[in-house]
Amino acid sequence: MSSRPDPSLATQFAALGDPTRLAIVDRLIADGPLPAGALQDVADISAPAISRHLKVLRQAGLVQQRVDAQRRIYAVDPEAIRAIGTWTITRQEFWQGSLDRLAVLLDPDKD
Amino acid sequence: MSSRPDPSLATQFAALGDPTRLAIVDRLIADGPLPAGALQDVADISAPAISRHLKVLRQAGLVQQRVDAQRRIYAVDPEAIRAIGTWTITRQEFWQGSLDRLAVLLDPDKD
DNA sequence: CCATTAATTAACGCATATGTTATATATATG
DNA sequence: CATATATATAACATATGCGTTAATTAATGG
Numbered sequence: 001m002s003s004r005p006d007p008s009l010a011t012q013f014a015a016l017g018d019p020t021r022l023a024i025v026d027r028l029i030a031d032g033p034l035p036a037g038a039l040q041d042v043a044d045i046s047a048p049a050i051s052r053h054l055k056v057l058r059q060a061g062l063v064q065q066r067v068d069a070q071r072r073i074y075a076v077d078p079e080a081i082r083a084i085g086t087w088t089i090t091r092q093e094f095w096q097g098s099l100d101r102l103a104v105l106l107d108p109d110k111d
Numbered sequence: 112m113s114s115r116p117d118p119s120l121a122t123q124f125a126a127l128g129d130p131t132r133l134a135i136v137d138r139l140i141a142d143g144p145l146p147a148g149a150l151q152d153v154a155d156i157s158a159p160a161i162s163r164h165l166k167v168l169r170q171a172g173l174v175q176q177r178v179d180a181q182r183r184i185y186a187v188d189p190e191a192i193r194a195i196g197t198w199t200i201t202r203q204e205f206w207q208g209s210l211d212r213l214a215v216l217l218d219p220d221k222d
Numbered sequence: 223c224c225a226t227t228a229a230t231t232a233a234c235g236c237a238t239a240t241g242t243t244a245t246a247t248a249t250a251t252g
Numbered sequence: 253c254a255t256a257t258a259t260a261t262a263a264c265a266t267a268t269g270c271g272t273t274a275a276t277t278a279a280t281g282g
Contacts, residue, residue, distance in 0.1 A: 008130075009133065010127070010128055010129065010130045010133045011128070013124050013125075013127040013128040013133065014124075014125065014128025014129070015128070016121070016124040016128075017121055017122070017124040017125025017126070017127075017128040018121065018125070018239090018240090019119075019121040020240095022120065022121045022124065029202050029205050035258080035259090036258075036259060036260090037257095037258065037259080045240090045241070045242090046241075046242065046243080047258085047259070047260090048241090048242080048243085048259085048260075048261080049240070049241060049242080050259095051259060051260055051261085052239095052240080052241095052260090052261090053240090055260085056239095069248090069249055069250070069258085070247095070248060070249045070250070070257065070258045070259070071249095071257095071258060071259080072258080072259065072260085076205070078205055078206035079206070081199055081202060081205065081206050082199065082206045084195065084198075084199050085196055085199030085200060085206075087195075088192055088193065088195050088196030088199070089196060091140050091192060094140045094187070094189055094192060095189035095190070095192050095193045129269090129270085131270095146228080146229090147228075147229060147230090148227090148228065148229075156270090156271070156272090157271075157272065157273080158228085158229070158230090159229085159230075159231080159232095159271090159272080159273085160270070160271060160272080161229095162229060162230055162231085163230090163231095163269095163270080163271095164270090166230090167269095180228085180278090180279055180280075181227065181228045181229070181277095181278060181279045181280075182227095182228060182229080182279095183228080183229065183230090223282100224281100224282090225280100225281090225282085226279100226280080226281080226282100227278100227279085227280075227281100228277100228278085228279085228280105229276100229277085229278085230275105230276080230277075230278100231274105231275085231276070231277090232273105232274080232275070232276085233272100233273090233274085233275095234271105234272085234273090234274105235270105235271085235272085236269100236270090236271085236272105237268105237269085237270085237271095238267100238268085238269075238270095239266100239267080239268070239269085240265105240266090240267080240268090241264100241265085241266085241267095242263100242264085242265080242266105243262105243263090243264090244261105244262080244263085244264105245260105245261080245262070245263095246259105246260080246261070246262085247258100247259085247260075247261090248257100248258085248259085248260100249256100249257080249258085249259105250255100250256080250257075250258100251254100251255085251256080251257095252253100252254090252255085252256095
């Protein structure tokens with residue numbers, strides 16, 4: 001059944017490559033940890049479909065699951081999101097021209 | 112035939128979600144613009160297969176194509192890579208804890 | 223003009239992904 | 253204990269993705 005997680009970058013990108021899953025991740029980042037049922041409205045699909053998207057995200061190492069009675073609470077792993085950012089940042093020489101704009105966004109003093 | 116590019120974030124993630132395509136992008140970033148033939152060795156697959164991966168990357172807006180005689184020169188669009196970084200960065204509050212480490216990486220004075 | 227080089231497109235097979243509905247599992251509750 | 257609630261898993265149909273080889277297009281060069 002090969003249910004072992006593969007946290008490789010390509011796998012993480014693939015997981016985020018589905019619009020429904022990207023919406024789930026965005027929702028969990030914006031709202032914080034949520035039970036599976038609360039994610040029902042990110043797309044017009046059945047509960048089992050959502051459940052399987054969550055499984056894909058979990059296997060990619062993007063979200064973690066916590067059990068609370070009959071609920072499964074899902075939360076995005078911050079390190080995983082940071083890993084995506086790191087991939088782009090380690091290629092910073094490449095998009096030099098946009099570097100300063102990005103630095104402004106990153107500045108902790110900003111806002 | 113619907114060959115129009117869809118530069119949506121999910122589409123870009125999906126394009127990077129294939130190991131061969133991620134290798135192509137990494138190669139083009141590291142080595143600069145290359146003809147399709149020079150990308151042959153990123154994976155043990157046929158030339159048509161590479162060609163189709165390049166088409167996917169092009170439709171996602173990740174790479175651009177320039178014609179030079181019978182060669183097609185491919186190059187990564189820096190803005191597209193930056194866009195991926197921006198997605199993570201606009202969620203910076205989320206991975207706060209890792210912020211300082213990231214800031215060090217981004218620092219233009221570093222190295 | 224014919225052969226070579228470079229790359230794409232066509233046609234096809236097969237594996238994986240994604241959706242559905244039905245069923246199972248586990249916890250809570252009257 | 254019987255039922256409701258929350259979620260996952262099973263079984264299945266269809267779509268999409270990715271590989272192959274063969275054929276096509278286009279430019280170069282003897």
